[in-house]
Amino acid sequence: MVSAVFHSPLEAAPAARSGDKTKARDAGPAPSSAAHKDMMTNPPTTPAAVQPPAPVVAARAPWDASALWLAVLPPLLGLGLLALVWELVFMGTGGSIPSPRDTFAQAVQIFSDPFYSKGPNDQGVGWNVLSSLKRVAMGFGMAAVVGIPVGFMIGRFSFLSRMFNPLISLLRPVSPLAWLPIGLLVFKGANPAAIWTIFICSIWPMIINTAVGVQRVPQDYMNVARVLNLSEWKIVTKILFPAVLPYMLTGVRLAVGTAWLVIVAAEMLTGGVGIGFWVWDEWNNLNVKNIIIAIFVIGIVGLVLEFALIKLAIAFTFEEVKN
Amino acid sequence: MTSLTTKYIEIQGVEQTFKTRKGPFRALQNINLTVARGEFVALIGHSGCGKSTLLNLIAGLTTPTEGSLLCANREIAGPGPERAVVFQNHSLLPWLTCFENVYLAVERVFSATESKAQLKARTDAALAMVGLSAAAQKRPGEISGGMKQRVGIARALSMEPKVLLLDEPFGALDALTRAKLQDELLQIVANTQSTVVMVTHDVDEAVLLSDRIVMMTNGPSATIGEVLKVELPRPRSRVALAEDIRYLGYRKAVIDFLYTRQGHVEKAA
Numbered sequence: 001m002v003s004a005v006f007h008s009p010l011e012a013a014p015a016a017r018s019g020d021k022t023k024a025r026d027a028g029p030a031p032s033s034a035a036h037k038d039m040m041t042n043p044p045t046t047p048a049a050v051q052p053p054a055p056v057v058a059a060r061a062p063w064d065a066s067a068l069w070l071a072v073l074p075p076l077l078g079l080g081l082l083a084l085v086w087e088l089v090f091m092g093t094g095g096s097i098p099s100p101r102d103t104f105a106q107a108v109q110i111f112s113d114p115f116y117s118k119g120p121n122d123q124g125v126g127w128n129v130l131s132s133l134k135r136v137a138m139g140f141g142m143a144a145v146v147g148i149p150v151g152f153m154i155g156r157f158s159f160l161s162r163m164f165n166p167l168i169s170l171l172r173p174v175s176p177l178a179w180l181p182i183g184l185l186v187f188k189g190a191n192p193a194a195i196w197t198i199f200i201c202s203i204w205p206m207i208i209n210t211a212v213g214v215q216r217v218p219q220d221y222m223n224v225a226r227v228l229n230l231s232e233w234k235i236v237t238k239i240l241f242p243a244v245l246p247y248m249l250t251g252v253r254l255a256v257g258t259a260w261l262v263i264v265a266a267e268m269l270t271g272g273v274g275i276g277f278w279v280w281d282e283w284n285n286l287n288v289k290n291i292i293i294a295i296f297v298i299g300i301v302g303l304v305l306e307f308a309l310i311k312l313a314i315a316f317t318f319e320e321v322k323n
Numbered sequence: 324m325t326s327l328t329t330k331y332i333e334i335q336g337v338e339q340t341f342k343t344r345k346g347p348f349r350a351l352q353n354i355n356l357t358v359a360r361g362e363f364v365a366l367i368g369h370s371g372c373g374k375s376t377l378l379n380l381i382a383g384l385t386t387p388t389e390g391s392l393l394c395a396n397r398e399i400a401g402p403g404p405e406r407a408v409v410f411q412n413h414s415l416l417p418w419l420t421c422f423e424n425v426y427l428a429v430e431r432v433f434s435a436t437e438s439k440a441q442l443k444a445r446t447d448a449a450l451a452m453v454g455l456s457a458a459a460q461k462r463p464g465e466i467s468g469g470m471k472q473r474v475g476i477a478r479a480l481s482m483e484p485k486v487l488l489l490d491e492p493f494g495a496l497d498a499l500t501r502a503k504l505q506d507e508l509l510q511i512v513a514n515t516q517s518t519v520v521m522v523t524h525d526v527d528e529a530v531l532l533s534d535r536i537v538m539m540t541n542g543p544s545a546t547i548g549e550v551l552k553v554e555l556p557r558p559r560s561r562v563a564l565a566e567d568i569r570y571l572g573y574r575k576a577v578i579d580f581l582y583t584r585q586g587h588v589e590k591a592a
């Protein structure tokens with residue numbers, strides 16, 4: 001298979017768990033520099049939700065207050081550090097980068113009316129975010145419709161796998177933005193071209209993860225299918241699909257993450273309404289406060305998407321057969 | 324008819340060779356064995372002696388390189404529900420409840436001839452037989468290893484198979500759970516009159532459960548070394564047999580074969 005961009009959210013979680021099991025006595029789950037992004041964004045609560053082994057919870061009970069403190073304090077310190085550095089930059093640059101306080105005031109003003117509309121080039125931040133999300137949803141949706149069945153076929157038939165691997169290996173590293181001109185040429189419009197770019201960047205993780213998932217369906221399950229002599233339809237619905245689902249959802253998560261990165265850049269180039277365009281527009285207006293607000297908005301939306309998809313993946317992941 | 328009852332499963336001159344990177348590897352050779360209807364046969368041998376390979380051949384999961392396998396006078400061409408397998412690692416589908424896991428098998432075999440209510444009743448009966456009615460709506464992740472293995476047995480028996488194939492079914496369980504499940508299996512097999520072939524590496528298990536013990540030589544090119552007939556009256560009781568002189572004799576014979584005559588696995592390899 002193609003050197004797979006595969007990492008399941010659940011692989012990180014048990015690792016984090018065993019990690020803080022050993023550390024629980026001395027330092028608690030101190031976020032090391034190597035810590036996965038998942039751990040940084042949603043600390044100990046998520047791993048605990050994955051598999052709560054009773055003995056560990058029991059052993060921790062007396063430490064509850066300090067554990068809570070350790071869960072809240074480090075993120076707060078991190079945010080505080082960000083504000084401090086920002087303030088220093090503000091002072092260092094003589095005010096060309098706005099201060100956190102001014103930016104916050106501006107943000108309050110902007111979010112007091114996120115859904116105003118004064119013509120195509122002046123719309124509220126809510127509209128911008130929504131139209132970006134709409135593009136991501138459309139491009140990603142089409143990528144899912146094409147990518148998941150293709151991934152299933154590639155995973156099921158090694159001939160197809162060998163046939164498509166060179167293509168995928170060749171095209172996957174290409175920046176999706178390189179496809180933007182092709183999209184503009186073919187679809188003759190900024191909006192479909194942006195959706196096309198999202199489609200291209202979302203499809204690879206979907207294909208690859210689905211294919212890897214199909215290839216990794218435990219042989220035991222297939223033996224059950226053979227002994228029961230299940231029909232192909234039953235095999236797909238009762239065995240393959242549920243077994244592949246966690247892999248597929250990892251593909252979805254990676255695809256949506258990439259799509260959200262790419263849409264900002266694509267919209268900067270295509271214009272119209274959208275959070276990326278908004279950033280570029282505010283740059284042309286030299287309104288740096290709004291650019292910083294946009295950065296936070298993009299980050300928060302990305303975080304919410306990621307978090308929701310991780311929750312979804314956990315809900316559809318079941319224990320594997322252990323030997 | 325008589326030939327069918329004495330030769331329910333017939334294995335003739337079976338040889339199994341696997342292709343490996345270092346060239347062909349002959350796992351089994353010259354296997355000849357017949358199993359009578361309603362008989363309980365245990366395959367015992369050191370690990371790597373090909374006993375699971377032989378079971379997979381009977382299940383039809385693999386096809387032999389040489390020789391033939393018959394079940395009820397029909398050639399075994401592939402796996403099928405008339406030869407149900409209980410896998411060592413239970414192989415329950417983790418996204419289905421215990422009920423659904425069994426129902427999947429019941430539905431496959433009986434849905435052509437029976438109503439939904441009858442299929443449900445069969446599933447419930449199979450779970451009741453292994454004492455798991457209460458856990459029917461639980462997923463495999465929520466029950467213990469012993470319970471999972473029981474669901475695996477219920478799934479296999481719910482299909483009313485001609486032959487029940489057990490691949491080290493209790494190997495992954497602790498000793499007490501294993502003993503309990505062995506006793507249950509004795510009971511179930513007595514009630515259902517099943518024909519059973521069981522792979523095991525546990526001497527006591529083999530003697531307690533089976534009518535005949537097929538002892539296999541060490542691989543590669545493993546074959547049947549000796550067949551021991553266990554003529555202990557049924558129903559058998561673990562506690563009573565613990566001091567039975569015949570039981571101890573059978574046990575000694577198997578241990579003798581495994582450790583005295585076939586004991587040099589490491590040296591041979």
